[in-house]
Amino acid sequence: MxxxxxxxxxxxxxxxxxxxxxxxxxxxxxxxxxxxxxxxxxxxxxxxxxxxxxxxxxxxxxxxxxxxxxxxxxxxxxxxxxxxxxxxQRGQRVEGAKRYGVDVVFALDASRSMRARDVAPDRFGLARLEVEALLDRLAGNRFGIVTFARSAFVQCPLTTDTAAARLFLRAASPEAMPDQGTSLEAALSAAGEVLAAGERGPRGRVVVLLSDGEDHEPGAAAAARALADAGARVFAVGIGGTSGEPIPLRGKGGALDGYQRDGRGELVLSRLGEAALREVAESGGGAYLRASDAGVGLPAVAAAVERLEKAELESRVAVSWEExxxxxxxxxxxxxxxxxxxxxxxxxxxxxx
Known part of the structure; x- marks a missing residue:
């Protein structure tokens, strides 16, 4: 050592x-x-x-x-x-170091329906893997993470530390959400608050919404338009299939306790709500993409982020020594x-x- x-x-x-x-x-x-x-x-x-x-x-x-x-x-x-x-070493030399990038907020659906297994390992697991891949590919930008079900929570504020963002991401799970349901409006509003908390400047802003699109609350399109008016682009990524998949219920130890049923005792099937996600993406000035087991879709988000205008994220003083x-x-x-x-x-x- x-x-x-x-x-x-x-x-x-x-x-x-x-x-x-x-x-x-x-x-x-x-x-x-x-x-x-x-x-x-x-x-x-x-x-x-x-x-x-x-x-x-x-x-x-x-x-x-x-x-x-x-x-x-x-x-x-x-x-x-x-x-x-x-x-x-001698001759201490002081140099300025600057970093440039954009602000990216991931809004990750953590409702119970994201445990459906019509994609591998399940919807929530695939969404988390996609976000981790984007963190690696877009390293150098600022990232924030919002998790949501019926309510939204800031899992990680804007940071350039991808290791910290990944740590917060891995701590998220549908079982940790206090109230179930899905509100895309709450997710987009929370993402807007994370962007507003960052320093203002001529930098690109992006919100990436990852969800199965089963929205139980109104107002998602209006929230996406508000983000677009504030200078942010909203990309919606659909996770899941359209044929319908039962929603597993798991106990504290992670063991399967059965599947969700409605008030009449019938099995509840969860389907990808592409119409709601398309409306959000169009209102937010972005695009709708669909993820699959192969992870297609998010590379297009990465390409769009890399084309955005970058601004100074960090300015620091670096000290170097002459050998x-x-x-x-x-x-x-x-x-x-x-x-x-x-x-x-x-x-x-x-x-x-």
Whole structure:
């Protein structure tokens, strides 16, 4: 693991070591330096014991300066390499960073009918998968999430953090909705409130409504027109089939407890209400799309979002540092080269006749 950078000042200028954990190698270098010094001293002592006063004649080139210089250069090279590995940096440079994008609010139907299994894994599961795919494809924009049944709730306000948006999305479920039913008008109104809470500016705004279209309340078309008047485009994505599918009822543990029935005890079949969704899309200046098991439809939404005018979403200051490790590595190379070129003994001079 990389430790925290070590901040310091060098000649009054800010500097730091980005990976100071490598400085522990200096302890190894110090141990090698001590070992080299002990070896040189032992070598001189052995020569003195062996030759005594004749040491200068027996080994005239065996001085202490050259071996000490070679060892010193090698130890210095290792120390410089340890410093280079710690990534010394200086010259703090400040740069501006801006992000541009559009505001996208997903209105996700979480009514009980979205548990129908005429698409895989079920209507709600497919809608959630489609939204996650769009979060990945449109990363860099701002996203908000609204879940609704008879009432609508802001699951996630506008944010550029796709990981946070995905976390809020996975926490949503039809079982968590307090009152059942379906109100497209409540969903669109809540989406408009999320957009209004964001900073105003010349940026594109999109509401993506994902539902089976079984609207039990009036006013959806009027809410879509209000969004269009405020500068937002409304796309409606139909989830489910038109042939009719029973609505499963599940207990607290997720086990199937049967299927929903009406007051006469007859099985309730849920069908995709395309007419209501088309009306919402036309009133909102967008388009109606239908999702299937293959996930078709939402790529068209992504393409439409990418064509919208983008505005500045975020402005921040980025701090960068200039790497200086190359200088230390170069100095280490020169020290190693010098250690190789310095002879271990003094060259003998050839005596004349």
């Amino acid at each position: 990389t430790g925290a950078p070590l901040e310091l000042r060098l000649l009054g200028a800010p500097a730091r070591l980005a990976e100071p954990r490598w400085l522990w190698l200096l302890l190894v270098v110090a141990a090698l330096a001590a070992l080299a010094a002990f070896s040189l001293r032992r070598r001189r002592a052995l020569l003195a014991r062996t030759a005594g006063g004749l040491a200068a004649r027996v080994a005239p080139g065996a001085g202490a300066a050259r071996p000490a210089l070679r060892a010193g250069l090698a130890v210095a090279a290792l120390a410089l390499l340890a410093v280079a590995l710690s990534r010394p 200086q490790g190359g200088w230390f590595a170069g100095a280490a190379f020169l020290c190693l080269l010098g250690a190789l070129l310095v002879p271990d003994v003094r060259p003998r001079r050839e005596e004349g006749p």
